[in-house]
Amino acid sequence: MNALASFTPILAVSVGSLLYLVTGRALERRHRAASVAALLIAAAMVLLCRIPDSIGESEYGFVVNDFSRLFAMMACLGALLSVVSTAGAAEREGIGTINEYYFLLLTSLAGAMVMVFATDYLSLFIGVEVASLALYCLCGSRVSQRSGSEASMKYFLLGCFSSAFLLLGIAFWYGATGSLSMVVQDEVPYNTMVFLSFLMVLVGMAFKLGLAPFHLWVPDVYQGAPTSVTTFMSCIVKVAAFGALLKVLVLGYVYPQAWSMSSLWLLAALAMTVGNLAALQQRSVKRMLAYSSVAQAGYILVGTVATAYGADGIVASLYYLMSYCCMTIGAFAVLSAVGPDADDIAGLRGLAKRSPFLAGCMTLFFLGLAGLPPGLAGLMGKVLIFSEALSYHLYGLAILGVLNSALACAYYFRVPVAMYFQPGSSDEGRIPVTIAAVLAIGACALAVVLFGIFPEPLLAIAGKAAGTLVGR
Amino acid sequence: MTSMVAYIGVSLVLFTLGAIGVCIRRNAIVVFMCIEMMLNAVNLAFVAFSKLQGNLDGQVAVFFVMVIAAAESAVGLAIIISVFRSIVSVETTDAAQLKW
Numbered sequence: 001m002n003a004l005a006s007f008t009p010i011l012a013v014s015v016g017s018l019l020y021l022v023t024g025r026a027l028e029r030r031h032r033a034a035s036v037a038a039l040l041i042a043a044a045m046v047l048l049c050r051i052p053d054s055i056g057e058s059e060y061g062f063v064v065n066d067f068s069r070l071f072a073m074m075a076c077l078g079a080l081l082s083v084v085s086t087a088g089a090a091e092r093e094g095i096g097t098i099n100e101y102y103f104l105l106l107t108s109l110a111g112a113m114v115m116v117f118a119t120d121y122l123s124l125f126i127g128v129e130v131a132s133l134a135l136y137c138l139c140g141s142r143v144s145q146r147s148g149s150e151a152s153m154k155y156f157l158l159g160c161f162s163s164a165f166l167l168l169g170i171a172f173w174y175g176a177t178g179s180l181s182m183v184v185q186d187e188v189p190y191n192t193m194v195f196l197s198f199l200m201v202l203v204g205m206a207f208k209l210g211l212a213p214f215h216l217w218v219p220d221v222y223q224g225a226p227t228s229v230t231t232f233m234s235c236i237v238k239v240a241a242f243g244a245l246l247k248v249l250v251l252g253y254v255y256p257q258a259w260s261m262s263s264l265w266l267l268a269a270l271a272m273t274v275g276n277l278a279a280l281q282q283r284s285v286k287r288m289l290a291y292s293s294v295a296q297a298g299y300i301l302v303g304t305v306a307t308a309y310g311a312d313g314i315v316a317s318l319y320y321l322m323s324y325c326c327m328t329i330g331a332f333a334v335l336s337a338v339g340p341d342a343d344d345i346a347g348l349r350g351l352a353k354r355s356p357f358l359a360g361c362m363t364l365f366f367l368g369l370a371g372l373p374p375g376l377a378g379l380m381g382k383v384l385i386f387s388e389a390l391s392y393h394l395y396g397l398a399i400l401g402v403l404n405s406a407l408a409c410a411y412y413f414r415v416p417v418a419m420y421f422q423p424g425s426s427d428e429g430r431i432p433v434t435i436a437a438v439l440a441i442g443a444c445a446l447a448v449v450l451f452g453i454f455p456e457p458l459l460a461i462a463g464k465a466a467g468t469l470v471g472r
Numbered sequence: 473m474t475s476m477v478a479y480i481g482v483s484l485v486l487f488t489l490g491a492i493g494v495c496i497r498r499n500a501i502v503v504f505m506c507i508e509m510m511l512n513a514v515n516l517a518f519v520a521f522s523k524l525q526g527n528l529d530g531q532v533a534v535f536f537v538m539v540i541a542a543a544e545s546a547v548g549l550a551i552i553i554s555v556f557r558s559i560v561s562v563e564t565t566d567a568a569q570l571k572w
Contacts, residue, residue: 122533129540133547140551146558150567153555156548157503157564161494164510167537168487171514171530175480175521180529220570 005051006064009044009072010113016040017106020099028098031436034087037102041080041109048072061120061181070318070465071116071243078235078325079109085333085440086228093226093340095141104141105232108134112240119251121170121180124244128166128208131240132159135233139225151224158207158217166204172197173252182252198253198260202267205248208241211267211301212274215294219278222290227340230286231332234293235325242300242321246314249304250469264305268397271298272404279411284343288411289331292369295408296324299385302397306388313392314466316384319458323368323377323451330444331365334358337437348415350424355431357438361445363416368448370412371405376452479520486513500552500562504545511541 019036020027027033054064083105095101111131118124136159140152170180176193177184207214222230253260275295282288303317335342337358342348352359368375371382382405389398451458486509493506515534522530556562 122536126536126540129543133543136547136551140554143554147569149551149554149558150569152551153500153567156551157494157500157507160504160507160544160548161510164487164490164507164514167511167514168517171517171521174518174530174533175524178525178527180533224570
């Protein structure tokens, strides 16, 4: 019975999502579908707090501890914020099948939670697939729109391709150790098979995280998918894939090895540079944010490279991930509130007059992403990450990171400038914003500022989580 | 042991062929078939490693992979049909509305 307890948060979401399939049209009226989704996610969060830690290695391939609980919590919070902020947006965006939309969204969240709880490669792979298959469908949920189905096809083909690499990596790991568990009792022999396994798993995970050079799907999917879906996936995918990657690195391929270090180093450097350079040239805000997410994933990975020397790197990465999630959810939620087709940067001109609240919050999120005050959480995260890199003598990465942050300001400023200093076409009136959206966007904005001023509680939580992961 | 090398070798050859196919073919359905071939190549590797290691974990993994491949094809073919409806083609080169 105790074994089942650790599954309850996932069960709450996945079994709850079946409600949408059996109730028919009763749920479709007046935000009812969104409220039920928010309730189910909230229930999962309560259960997450209440389930006991697993004792030792669980034979079910599932481990509940501070680390997995924190990541599951982040995934749930991100999902909750995006569901609340985009309540009603799905209808506006012309997604005809609201029930299926929320069903897929909750399924994908359940898959993400499986990913962060799994300590067994088979569970991990199933989690990855459940989360991704639902997301492929979500991207194409505007059936009538050409860009949506196109994005969903590209995501699907590249996603399955990378899953095959992940699976080959798992097969090699099994061949080398004789077990599908990430945690092996005896010393892992370092031979070609383990090396190949590491590379393959890393490729699979780097694809899910959207790290350059495996980022080609990111801009197309972020732009082609409905904005409400982008809001959801921008956080969930990063959190789940990053949690899984950290676990694989620390538990499985026991750090540090020269080759694992240098491959991560290369990925981080490429992701930062490629992401920022490509983002400079974008006219579409969603595409710009997509390339910026590639670069941000690179910053997060810098902390992970530093992990080789201790838990402090993980703490910095975790803090950055948490603040990044608040900023990206907020930014996409604002875009979604502005309108279903607010994509081109010209569409945001004069937003400060049409809706001062949205414009103010958007500016805060963009300043946070750039790492400037008053978006202090972003600044704090960058300082933490780069000081970790410096203290472990990763000078190259730190310098590259700081240069990239400076470069990134060039495009992050473009959106606030368009909103405040360029006149919009005069016939557009004020933008109606739902109370739910105000609440969720306001919460994100508050978090971005407060996380920066009072980082201690977050750092304490992150420190505890990192300690459990490394200490095992 | 030599036979084991043969199994793994065949599996790797199949996997590489699949990967090359994904990179050079432009028809979405053919690309998808190549991906399925890669998954099945991994299945072969799992079974061979299972024999080598003397436990059944690998063979169990194959069942899971088969189920997931089936789910993937259900979703994937539906997506490809929805693309075909909007652009009347399944060539990946024609699906080029989103770029740079």
